[in-house]
Amino acid sequence: MKDKFTFTIEEKEESLRLYAQLKELLTDYLLEGDEEKIRHHLIRSIELQEVHRDVFGLNPILTCLQTALITVDEIGLRRDAVMAILLHPSVENGHLEMESVEKEYGASVARILHGLQRIQDLYKKNPVIESENFRNLLLSFAEDMRVILIMIADRVNLMRQIRDTENEDARQEVSQEAAFLYAPLAHKLGLYKLKSELEDLSLKYMEHDAYYMIKDKLSETKKSRDAYVDRFIGPVSDKLQEMGLKFHIKGRTKSIHSIWQKMKKQKCGFEGVYDLFAIRIILDSPVEKEKMQCWQAYSVVTDMYQPNPKRLRDWLSVPKSNGYESLHITVLGPEQKWVEVQIRTERMDEIAEKGVAAHWRYKGVKGETGLDEWLTNIRQMLETSDGEEAMDQFKMDLYEDEVFVFTPKGDLLKFPKGATVLDMAYHIHSKIGSSCVGARINNKVVTFRQQLRSGDQVEIMTASNQKPKQEWLSVVKTSRAKSKIRLALKETQVKEGLFAKEMIERKFKNKKIELEESVMQQVITKLHYKEVSEFYRQVADGTLGMDTLIETYLNVQQGDRAVTGDNQARSADEFELEEHVSLQQVNDDVLIIDRNLKGVDYQLARCCNPIYGDSVFGFVTVNGGIKIHRTDCPNAPELRRRFGYRIVKAKWSGKGASQYSISLRVIGVDDLGIVNNLTSIISKDEKLVLRSINIDSHDGLFRGTLVVMLDDTSRLEALIKKLKTVKGVKQIERV
Numbered sequence: 001m002k003d004k005f006t007f008t009i010e011e012k013e014e015s016l017r018l019y020a021q022l023k024e025l026l027t028d029y030l031l032e033g034d035e036e037k038i039r040h041h042l043i044r045s046i047e048l049q050e051v052h053r054d055v056f057g058l059n060p061i062l063t064c065l066q067t068a069l070i071t072v073d074e075i076g077l078r079r080d081a082v083m084a085i086l087l088h089p090s091v092e093n094g095h096l097e098m099e100s101v102e103k104e105y106g107a108s109v110a111r112i113l114h115g116l117q118r119i120q121d122l123y124k125k126n127p128v129i130e131s132e133n134f135r136n137l138l139l140s141f142a143e144d145m146r147v148i149l150i151m152i153a154d155r156v157n158l159m160r161q162i163r164d165t166e167n168e169d170a171r172q173e174v175s176q177e178a179a180f181l182y183a184p185l186a187h188k189l190g191l192y193k194l195k196s197e198l199e200d201l202s203l204k205y206m207e208h209d210a211y212y213m214i215k216d217k218l219s220e221t222k223k224s225r226d227a228y229v230d231r232f233i234g235p236v237s238d239k240l241q242e243m244g245l246k247f248h249i250k251g252r253t254k255s256i257h258s259i260w261q262k263m264k265k266q267k268c269g270f271e272g273v274y275d276l277f278a279i280r281i282i283l284d285s286p287v288e289k290e291k292m293q294c295w296q297a298y299s300v301v302t303d304m305y306q307p308n309p310k311r312l313r314d315w316l317s318v319p320k321s322n323g324y325e326s327l328h329i330t331v332l333g334p335e336q337k338w339v340e341v342q343i344r345t346e347r348m349d350e351i352a353e354k355g356v357a358a359h360w361r362y363k364g365v366k367g368e369t370g371l372d373e374w375l376t377n378i379r380q381m382l383e384t385s386d387g388e389e390a391m392d393q394f395k396m397d398l399y400e401d402e403v404f405v406f407t408p409k410g411d412l413l414k415f416p417k418g419a420t421v422l423d424m425a426y427h428i429h430s431k432i433g434s435s436c437v438g439a440r441i442n443n444k445v446v447t448f449r450q451q452l453r454s455g456d457q458v459e460i461m462t463a464s465n466q467k468p469k470q471e472w473l474s475v476v477k478t479s480r481a482k483s484k485i486r487l488a489l490k491e492t493q494v495k496e497g498l499f500a501k502e503m504i505e506r507k508f509k510n511k512k513i514e515l516e517e518s519v520m521q522q523v524i525t526k527l528h529y530k531e532v533s534e535f536y537r538q539v540a541d542g543t544l545g546m547d548t549l550i551e552t553y554l555n556v557q558q559g560d561r562a563v564t565g566d567n568q569a570r571s572a573d574e575f576e577l578e579e580h581v582s583l584q585q586v587n588d589d590v591l592i593i594d595r596n597l598k599g600v601d602y603q604l605a606r607c608c609n610p611i612y613g614d615s616v617f618g619f620v621t622v623n624g625g626i627k628i629h630r631t632d633c634p635n636a637p638e639l640r641r642r643f644g645y646r647i648v649k650a651k652w653s654g655k656g657a658s659q660y661s662i663s664l665r666v667i668g669v670d671d672l673g674i675v676n677n678l679t680s681i682i683s684k685d686e687k688l689v690l691r692s693i694n695i696d697s698h699d700g701l702f703r704g705t706l707v708v709m710l711d712d713t714s715r716l717e718a719l720i721k722k723l724k725t726v727k728g729v730k731q732i733e734r735v
Contacts, residue, residue, distance in 0.1 A: 004049065005046065005049055005051060005052055005053065007046075007059065007061075008059075011059045011062050014062060015059075015061060015062050015065055018062070018065040018066060018068075018069055019039075019065060021069060022065065022068055022069060022072065022082060023035060025069075025072050025073070026072065026078065026079055026082060029078045029079040030079055031079070031106075034079070034083070034105075037104060037105070038083060038086055038087075041086070041087065041090070042061060042086065045061075045089070045090050045095065046061065048095075050089075050090055050093060050095040051089045051090070051093065052093075055167055055170045056158075056161070056162050056165045056167055056170060056171075057165070057167075058158075058161055058162075060089045061089075063157060063158070063161065064085050064086050064088070064089060065086075066157045066160075066161070067085050067150070067153050067154045067157045068081075068082045068085045068086060070153040070156055070157055070194075071085065071149060071150060071153045074153070074191075074193065074194060075149050075152075075153060075191065075194075077146055077149060077150075080105075080106070080108045080109050080112060080146070081112060081146045081149070081150055083105050083109045084109050084112035084113050084116065084146075084150065085150060085154075087101060087105070087109070087113060088113060088116055091113050091116075091117065092117070092120065098110050098113065098114060101113055108144075111144050112144050112146050112147055112150070115144050115146075115147035116147055116150065116151075118455075119138065119147060119151065122138070122455065138151075138181075138185070148185060148189070149189070149191075151182070151185075152182055152185055152186050152189070152191060152194060152198075153194075155174070155177070155178050155182040155198065156182075156194050156197060156198060158174060159174070159175070159178055159197075159198060159201040159202070159205075160201070162174070162205075169649075171205050172205065172206065172631075175201070175202045175205040175206045176202070176206065176640055176644070178198045178199075178201065178202045179198070179199060179202035179203075179206070179641075180640075180641060180644070182198050183195050183198040183199050183202070186198060196255045196257070196258075199255060199257035199258075200255055200256050200257050202257070203256060203257045203260060204256075206637070207260070207637070210260055211256060211260075213270070214256045214259050214260055214263075214270060215256055217270045218253065218256070218259075218276075221276075225251075225253070225276065225277060226251070228333075228334065228335070228337070229251040229277065229279065231334050232279060232305075232333050232334060232339060233249045233251075233279060235304055236249070236281070236300060236301055236304060237249060239300045239304070240281075240297060240300060243296060243300070245283060245285075245293055245296065245297065246283065246284035246285070247281060247282060247283045247284060247297070248282055248284075249279065249280065249281050249282070250279075250280050250282070251277050251278070251279055251280075252277060252278050252279075252280055253276060253277045254273075254275070254276055254277065254278075259273055259276065274337065274338055275330075275338065275339075275340055277339075278339075278340040278341070278342055279339060279340070279341045279342070280341075280342045280343075280344070280349075281297050281301075281341065281342070281343045281344075282344060282345065282346060282349050283297060283343070283344070283345045283346070284345070284346050285345045285346070287347065290345045290347070290348070291316055291317075293345070294316055294327055294343050294344065294345065295316075295327075297343045298327050298329065298343055301329065301331060301341050301343070302329065302331065305331035305332055305333050305339075306331060306332040307329050307330070307331045307332075308329075308330045308331070308332070308338070311328070311329065311330035311340075312328070312329050313326075313327070313328035313329075314327060315327070315328075325344065325348040326342055326343065326344040326348055327342070327343040327344065328340065328341070328342050328343075329341050329343075402414055402415070402416060402417060402454075403415050403416075403417055403419065403452050403453055403454045403456075404454050404455070405424065405452050405453075405454070405455070405456045405457070405458050406455075406456070406457040406458065407428075407457075407458065407459075408457065408458075408459045409645065410645055411645060413427060415427070415452055415477070415478065416477055416478065418451060418477045419451065419452050419476075419477040419478060420448065420449055420450060420451055420452065420475055420476060420477065421436065421438065421439040421441075421446065421447070421448045421449070421450050421452065421458065421460065422436055422448040422449070422472060422475050422476050422481060423452070423476045423477055423478045423480075423481045424439075424452060424458055424460065425439075425448065425460045425462075426476065426478075426480065426481035426484045426485070427478070427480065427481070428460065430484050430487075430488065432460055432462060433468075433481065433484055433485070433488075434466070434467065434468050434484075434485075434488045435462040435463060435464065435466045436448045436460055436461070436462055436466065437461050437462060437463045437466050438450075438461045439458050439459060439460050439461055440458070440459040440461065441456050441457070441458050441459075442456060442457055445461070448475065449475050467492055468485050468488040468489050468492060469489075470489065472485050473485055473486070493533045493536075493537065497532075497533060497536040497537075497540075499540050500535075500536035500537070500539035500540040501536065503539065503540070503546075504520075504539065504546075504549070507546050507550065508550070508553075511550060513550065513553070513554070516557070519553060519556055519557050520553065522556045523549070523552050523553050523556050526552060526556060527544070527549075527552060601625065601626070602618065602625070602626040602627070602628050602650075603625060603626070603627050603628065604627075604628050604660075605619075605627045605628060605629045605630075605633065605635075607629070607633060607634065607635050608629055608630040608632075608633035608634065608635070609630075609660070609661065609662065609663070610628050610629065610630045610633075611660035611662060611710070611712060611713060611716065612652055612655065612658065612660070612711065612712035612713065613652060613712040613713030613714060613716075614630045614631075614652075614713055615630065615631040615632075616628050616629060616630055616631060616650045616651070616652070617629055617631055617636070617647055617648070617649060617650050618647070618648040618649070618650040619639055619643070619646055619647060619648075620646040620647075620648060626648070626650075628650055655712070658711070659689070659709045659710060659711060660709065660710060660711070660712075661691065661707060661708075661709055662707070662708050662709075662710060662716060662734065663705055663706070663707050663708075663734070663735040664705070664706045664707075664708065664719075664720070664723070664732055664733070664734060664735065665703070665704070665705055665731075665732070665733050665734075665735050666678065666702075666703070666704045666705075666706060666723065666729060666731070666732050667701065667702070667703050667704075667729075667730050667731040667732075668701070668702060668726075668728045668729040668730045668731070669701065669702075669728040669730065670697045670701060670702040670728075674702070674726060674727070674728045674729070675693070675695060675702075675704070677726045677727070678693075678704075678706070678723060678726055678729075679693065681719075681722050681723060681726070682706070682708060682719070685719070687710065687711060687715065688708055688709070688710055688715070688719065689708065689709040689710075690706065690707075690708055691707040691708065691709055692705075692706075692707045693705070693706050693707075705735070716734070720732050720734075
């Protein structure tokens with residue numbers, strides 16, 4: 001039984017404040033009776049205990065109010081979206097029917113709620129969220145664009161609220177989703193501020209040390225960075241004023257996430273990232289003079305500072321296909337530092353900031369043309385005064401030429417519209433396709449001719465006696481499946497020919513009939529076969545009976561004389577054919593390591609060398625085995641991003657007598673006797689074994705690597721603590 005849901009004093013005060021703020025923002029958009037109905041609904045759902053705190057212990061009513069404010073204040077949605085957000089907890093918990101919503105609040109609110117529910121159902125199929133296919137499926141699955149926008153706002157709010165949660169596993173999960181799904185979605189929609197916030201918060205929760213290292217470094221360098229920007233723009237500003245131009249200049253610091261990505265890409269420290277900020281010159285210019293004044297500003301900057309011609313980006317003369325216009329140049333500023341300068345007008349800056357999918361291709365990612373154009377239209381709809389009315393009529397038809405389906409394990413596959421179950425079978429594997437007899441779509445059995453629809457979960461059914469047929473070529477849609485069917489038909493013909501020849505030779509030998517190739521050719525002609533392959537196929541499948549064949553053969557060989565003696569043809573029923581059909585079965589069982597590793601075959605990953613007590617996860621390898629990695633393994637982020645569907649939970653349970661090899665890197669002052677002191681500590685502990693020690697001394701400092709055998713993390717922590725007490729030791733870290 002769940003605990004009784006109550007508000008804390010702080011939650012109640014915050015909820016009332018947010019409710020009043022929303023009410024004020026939506027005054028011009030609410031219909032008569034809206035405010036009374038929604039207030040009554042919220043009070044009633046609390047009194048009847050229809051809502052409950054989530055896995056983070058968050059208050060659902062307060063969370064909905066916070067999300068609603070983000071959609072209004074930072075995205076620009078209005079009445080219908082807010083109503084849907086506030087009603088969603090009750091709909092999700094089954095306390096409010098969709099028919100009641102449509103009757104009380106209108107069809108538009110009901111449609112948004114229906115879209116949110118469909119997305120929830122989609123999540124339950126456990127798809128690979130970091131795949132581009134899944135992001136596209138979300139977009140095509142939502143009936144109304146506001147569904148996606150609400151999802152983004154909800155995730156931004158959740159990421160803001162879980163800073164102090166004790167549920168670390170759940171926080172890691174939602175952070176991964178924010179980084180791999182919601183941030184790219186926000187990027188596609190031009191919601192750059194929210195996208196950047198999602199990325200930064202994800203980094204903060206997933207790679208805590210990296211986030212705060214960069215944040216601290218930015219704080220330390222802010223004063224000098226601001227001073228540098230002032231030195232850079234001072235003479236530029238004076239010159240632009242002399243020319244009579246209206247403008248303002250601002251410095252834009254890169255987000256913590258983008259700095260971290262650049263550090264990893266360039267394999268350098270914070271100090272190695274030279275372009276921590278960009279200077280943006282924004283001109284207040286009439287449309288007819290925009291290009292001229294931008295080039296004037298460009299001339300001023302390049303006259304003062306040496307430009308790098310290879311880094312010139314002229315999207316002024318020829319704007320990007322999505323409408324993005326700007327001049328970008330990198331120049332050598334004071335103190336011989338390279339600085340990126342962006343020059344644009346107020347109009348251009350507004351378009352760039354609001355999106356129209358500009359940054360999507362600006363960052364070099366190839367977006368789909370149809371998607372970019374479609375998102376541009378969505379953005380324009382949101383910006384117009386009648387945007388809500390237009391959105392009410394808007395239906396998702398972007399991917400009308402594509403369908404996205406799930407495998408039973410949650411993998412997502414994309415096919416052209418009209419593709420069938422047989423297409424999917426051949427996509428998985430040639431053997432699966434050639435033995436396909438049908439499928440279970442959403443647990444309903446269908447034939448292999450059934451066309452696929454977006455969101456279907458498809459399980460292919462096979463049979464060992466199934467074989468490809470010529471008519472299959474008209475069933476499939478993809479060229480991949482067609483080519484595999486043609487290849488399978490050729491292979492089948494060859495196999496059937498060999499099988500039929502062996503069958504004929506065996507029968508003829510049993511009958512003591514001499515087999516002559518020239519006579520058999522005459523038999524094939526006499527039986528009216530135009531293709532030898534067709535003759536052998538009918539022999540193999542029994543269409544042409546063996547007694548008929550033998551009788552015809554003897555007639556051709558001996559003329560029309562009666563057949564007597566040992567040459568008499570007997571019924572083929574007297575002989576039996578032993579068929580050896582090999583069916584290779586695929587084990588679909590999913591290995592889940594939940595609370596106990598006992599009895600499960602696994603290996604410890606060498607990249608991070610986990611030991612008992614470490615926080616770990618399992619990774620299912622290609623050959624089906626499981627490798628155990630530490631959660632802070634350097635390869636963990638990439639494994640989660642690329643192979644999230646192969647990650648399984650793992651947790652140590654039960655202590656054995658195993659010992660683990662651990663490498664420790666020690667850095668310190670090269671004092672006399674320091675090595676003896678280190679080894680002495682290890683030798684005094686009976687449960688520790690020093691396997692090797694490697695010391696390199698240079699310029700008064702030593703760097704050493706100790707390889708030690710020990711039991712678990714508690715003993716490791718105790719050892720590190722003791723080693724740190726040795727005089728001269730400056731740093732000890734686990735390798």
